[in-house]
Amino acid sequence: MSHEQLDAADAGPAYRRRSGPARAWSALHALLLQSPSAFIGALILVLIVFACFIVPALLGQDGEATDLLNTFVPPVWQEGGSWATPLGTDHLGRDTLSRILIGGRISLTVAFCAVAMALSIGLVLGTLSGFYGGWIDSVIMRVGDLFLAYPFMLLTISVIALLGPSLTNLIIILALADWVTYARTVRGSVIAVRGKEYVRAAEAIGTPNRTIIRRHILPNTIAPILVLATVRAANYIIWESGLSFLGMGVPPPTPTWGIMLAEGRNYILNAWWLVTLPGLAIMFTILSVNLLGDGLRDAMDPRLKRVGK
Amino acid sequence: MQAELLRVKNLVRRYELRSGLFSRQQRYIHAVDGVSFSLNRAETLGIVGESGCGKTTLSRAMLRLVEPDEGEIIFRGRDIRSLTKEELRRERRHMQIVFQDPFGSFNPRMTVRELIDEPLSVHSRDSAAARLERVREVMAKVGLDPRLCDRHPHEFSGGQRQRIGIARALVLRPELIIGDEPVSALDVSIRAQILNLMKQLQEESGASFVMVSHDLGAIRFICHRVAVMYLGRVVEEGRTEDVFREPLHPYTRGLIDAVPVPRLRPGKTRQLLTGEIPSPVNPPRGCHFHPRCPLALKQCNSVAPAFNEVGGGRRVACHLFAPTGGIDTPAPVPVEKAGLAGRRPDQH
Numbered sequence: 335m336s337h338e339q340l341d342a343a344d345a346g347p348a349y350r351r352r353s354g355p356a357r358a359w360s361a362l363h364a365l366l367l368q369s370p371s372a373f374i375g376a377l378i379l380v381l382i383v384f385a386c387f388i389v390p391a392l393l394g395q396d397g398e399a400t401d402l403l404n405t406f407v408p409p410v411w412q413e414g415g416s417w418a419t420p421l422g423t424d425h426l427g428r429d430t431l432s433r434i435l436i437g438g439r440i441s442l443t444v445a446f447c448a449v450a451m452a453l454s455i456g457l458v459l460g461t462l463s464g465f466y467g468g469w470i471d472s473v474i475m476r477v478g479d480l481f482l483a484y485p486f487m488l489l490t491i492s493v494i495a496l497l498g499p500s501l502t503n504l505i506i507i508l509a510l511a512d513w514v515t516y517a518r519t520v521r522g523s524v525i526a527v528r529g530k531e532y533v534r535a536a537e538a539i540g541t542p543n544r545t546i547i548r549r550h551i552l553p554n555t556i557a558p559i560l561v562l563a564t565v566r567a568a569n570y571i572i573w574e575s576g577l578s579f580l581g582m583g584v585p586p587p588t589p590t591w592g593i594m595l596a597e598g599r600n601y602i603l604n605a606w607w608l609v610t611l612p613g614l615a616i617m618f619t620i621l622s623v624n625l626l627g628d629g630l631r632d633a634m635d636p637r638l639k640r641v642g643k
Numbered sequence: 644m645q646a647e648l649l650r651v652k653n654l655v656r657r658y659e660l661r662s663g664l665f666s667r668q669q670r671y672i673h674a675v676d677g678v679s680f681s682l683n684r685a686e687t688l689g690i691v692g693e694s695g696c697g698k699t700t701l702s703r704a705m706l707r708l709v710e711p712d713e714g715e716i717i718f719r720g721r722d723i724r725s726l727t728k729e730e731l732r733r734e735r736r737h738m739q740i741v742f743q744d745p746f747g748s749f750n751p752r753m754t755v756r757e758l759i760d761e762p763l764s765v766h767s768r769d770s771a772a773a774r775l776e777r778v779r780e781v782m783a784k785v786g787l788d789p790r791l792c793d794r795h796p797h798e799f800s801g802g803q804r805q806r807i808g809i810a811r812a813l814v815l816r817p818e819l820i821i822g823d824e825p826v827s828a829l830d831v832s833i834r835a836q837i838l839n840l841m842k843q844l845q846e847e848s849g850a851s852f853v854m855v856s857h858d859l860g861a862i863r864f865i866c867h868r869v870a871v872m873y874l875g876r877v878v879e880e881g882r883t884e885d886v887f888r889e890p891l892h893p894y895t896r897g898l899i900d901a902v903p904v905p906r907l908r909p910g911k912t913r914q915l916l917t918g919e920i921p922s923p924v925n926p927p928r929g930c931h932f933h934p935r936c937p938l939a940l941k942q943c944n945s946v947a948p949a950f951n952e953v954g955g956g957r958r959v960a961c962h963l964f965a966p967t968g969g970i971d972t973p974a975p976v977p978v979e980k981a982g983l984a985g986r987r988p989d990q991h
Contacts, residue, residue, distance in 0.1 A: 554751070
């Protein structure tokens with residue numbers, strides 16, 4: 335930062351601490367200025383969440399009602415389409431639009447909860463491992479290796495066989511299978527930050543370890559973790575699709591994007607909308623999550639903070 | 644004023660060298676090899692030496708930022724090495740350090756206010772408002788505009804950042820402040836300002852300073868006493884003006900003579916050091932300095948010289964100044980001493 339800017343700001347405080355909605359709004363505004371792509375990502379994501387969690391209730395449909403007289407109705411803009419089912423129907427006459435929206439709930443819930451769970455486990459264990467090192471590190475990392483060595487499918491099949499297929503079990507499986515990824519990334523960044531002079535300085539001051547972790551280590555490790563979390567969230571949507579496809583995810587008739595892909599696959603030649611539309615939904619969700627993640631990483635780096643445009 | 648604050652006795656810090664997986668032979672680098680000194684209240688001690696002589700390790704070992712392997716550190720009447728981790732953590736409020744690198748020693752996410760407040764938030768029970776008041780007060784004292792307290796360190800220049808570092812060390816009113824090359828990373832023009840500031844703050848606060856540096860000018864300006872280190876050992880210690888006016892140890896003399904002088908006074912010669920500083924893995928036997936020493940005696944390559952008091956609060960580790968005159972050369976001292984003292988190196 336140049337001296338002109340320093341001097342200009344001497345006239346008054348550069349930024350005051352605001353509270354409540356004003357602060358949230360200014361944060362959002364800053365995000366828009368700093369990273370338009372993150373803003374677009376956030377916007378799409380909000381739209382998707384709104385559509386999935388609010389709109390089906392307004393439409394009054396649960397996506398499970400069958401209508402065998404109206405199977406394979408194409409979307410409204412194609413010949414034979416109808417406004418009653420704007421995105422067409424499947425082989426049982428179920429409305430594709432409401433199924434995509436309801437399915438989105440499941441996919442988003444799975445992605446969000448699995449990230450939250452895997453991240454919490456990974457963050458705690460990775461931080462302990464990286465900060466304290468020694469035998470704590472060895473134990474945690476060897477347990478992690480154990481989880482990595484265990485094939486994902488085998489883990490899934492054993493847990494499903496034990497507990498039965500359900501949304502909760504699916505989330506647990508994803509978290510169990512993936513916490514090591516977070517733990518290792520966190521550990522790596524923690525070790526990198528731990529060696530920094532400012533952590534040494536905090537020790538010299540006499541800052542207790544947990545304060546050092548909270549104040550110095552975590553804020554400076556969070557950027558790569560955040561990006562990882564968004565990338566993994568996208569993965570979970572795909573994994574959920576795959577597991578549901580194999581019958582190990584959420585049990586039918588509850589729609590999920592994965593199940594819709596799996597079922598629609600059989601009719602891909604004469605009913606393109608059954609696979610393409612859920613596929614697009616997955617794509618847009620993942621895209622928006624990734625855009626948001628990248629933008630947040632930049633926005634959280636104080637060195638990249640821009641004043642104005 | 645002569646009350647003793649810190650006494651370091653035979654401090655040793657060694658680093659193990661791992662030569663190979665199956666190698667039985669343990670090899671060590673003695674970064675700090677039996678250093679002793681004492682520091683009075685309100686006194687400034689300079690520790691000077693070439694790169695790699697162990698001065699930074701010494702400064703960190705004194706605070707137990709690296710664990711010493713042997714020796715005692717008596718600080719405020721207690722041996723710091725015997726404290727538990729928690730006791731040590733509490734004791735840290737009385738001893739602070741200013742780091743060399745004003746870029747790396749701050750968390751980039753914290754504002755200046757948070758940085759300076761950190762020692763307070765850890766050690767003081769004052770309210771947030773009282774602490775903020777103290778932060779502003781200290782900022783003003785080190786010459787920073789308190790209105791800039793919500794800025795991040797990357798928005799400041801190197802000199803300003805070192806002021807932040809000093810403010811941070813000062814905020815708890817510690818009894819001991821260690822400066823680990825505090826001005827080495829700064830431009831020459833800024834260096835003088837920071838040195839002036841440190842000197843002034845030291846005089847005002849009555850704290851004791853230990854200033855570690857390779858910069859003889861800085862040491863000379865700021866320090867009451869100076870200790871010269873060579874390969875992990877202190878070779879000479881004394882009042883700054885004495886040491887600079889009449890360096891006794893041949894190494895000290897070489898070090899002082901190495902400072903460029905615009906115009907050498909007629910009749911003065913310089914005794915420049917030759918050779919490289921030997922590897923600390925395999926230091927020379929006897930006096931570590933003997934391979935480079937122009938005045939080496941017969942016993943210098945076998946017997947390590949004791950650290951002897953030579954009067955006036957000065958101590959020298961050199962056979963030339965041993966009270967008995969060394970082992971097999973009786974009393975060469977006066978002659979050599981006269982020869983060495985022939986130059987006045989203080990007219991820069």
